[in-house]
Amino acid sequence: MSLLLVENISASYGATQALFGVSLSVDEGQVLALMGRNGMGKSTTVKTICRLLPLSGGRICVSGQDTARLAAHRLAQLGVGLVPEGRRCFASLTVRENLIAAARPGHWDEARVAQLFPRLRERRDQRASSLSGGEQQMLAIGRALMTNPRLLILDEATEGLAPIVRQEIWAAIAKLKQETGMAILLVDKSLKELAQVADQAVILQRGKDVWQGAMSALDHDTTTRYLGV
Numbered sequence: 001m002s003l004l005l006v007e008n009i010s011a012s013y014g015a016t017q018a019l020f021g022v023s024l025s026v027d028e029g030q031v032l033a034l035m036g037r038n039g040m041g042k043s044t045t046v047k048t049i050c051r052l053l054p055l056s057g058g059r060i061c062v063s064g065q066d067t068a069r070l071a072a073h074r075l076a077q078l079g080v081g082l083v084p085e086g087r088r089c090f091a092s093l094t095v096r097e098n099l100i101a102a103a104r105p106g107h108w109d110e111a112r113v114a115q116l117f118p119r120l121r122e123r124r125d126q127r128a129s130s131l132s133g134g135e136q137q138m139l140a141i142g143r144a145l146m147t148n149p150r151l152l153i154l155d156e157a158t159e160g161l162a163p164i165v166r167q168e169i170w171a172a173i174a175k176l177k178q179e180t181g182m183a184i185l186l187v188d189k190s191l192k193e194l195a196q197v198a199d200q201a202v203i204l205q206r207g208k209d210v211w212q213g214a215m216s217a218l219d220h221d222t223t224t225r226y227l228g229v
Contacts, residue, residue, distance in 0.1 A: 003028050003151050003183050009058030011048040018044045020207045029181040033194045036204035042187045043085055046155045050082050081149030085156045087140040091129040099146050106148030113142040116172050134165030151183045
């Protein structure tokens, strides 16, 4: 059974349909890359999975449970942790307060998050608003890990960051895969880095999934056609 199963989902912004039958699945311990050019439905898919946008068709299941009628916060209780696009840290709270705000018992605690991102230990008592963009991204990932998820969803986790910080984020993602066996759904444009951590890939175009398969099977013609690289 897939940890996350998305079957033929549709979603709209008002009268404008944005998703047209998207399907994907993520198994325990698997890393899935969700790719596509800007505006093709990646973040919309994440929002729909996380109950931040109404599902207008299809089915989404987490650990076999249909989530169509669940409130967004109930997904965390099912083991889904979201690192949203744009980070969205609680600006007025300290690093520690951000981390413990939605913490749940389990493997991930403040000490383990600090091992993954030592800068957060150094900034422990600083307000999130005083952090750099890269540090805020580390905090957003740490906050999601503190919910002790079985599935971690990262929506554009490296976008707009300095190259050295991007390397730190990718190293952390690789460490999560290697050492925890956590299932991860990654939305990103960095094909080179995705190829090093992702097992499977789904490509979206205009709100539809147009390619699915092993990351190792993604060839030059497909990336040129759908990703423009």
